[in-house]
Amino acid sequence: MQKKVSEQKSQKSVRDLKLGESGVICCLQDPEMGLKLLEMGCIPGTEVKLNSRAPLGDPITIIVNDYTLSLRLDEAETILLKQ
Secondary structure, eight states, X not given: OHHHHHHHHHSOBGGGOOTTOEEEEEEESOHHHHHHHHHTTOOTTOEEEEEEEOTXXXXXXXXXXXXXXXXXXXXXXXEEEOO
């Protein structure tokens, strides 16, 4: 069990991206939030790019499928990226 927890912490999420950095969506962690994110185009295998951060860091904007999407950090944290 301990190993599984440490693996989850090493998994990078959209929240961890730096400005201008991109990643490919691996999976969505939260089932309830996942449905909302899927409807907005955050589909596993899709590339996302961190576009901007609000002055206090939350929310952020990402580019998904050529459109800009605004997310709170807790939402962005549920979008895991391929390593």
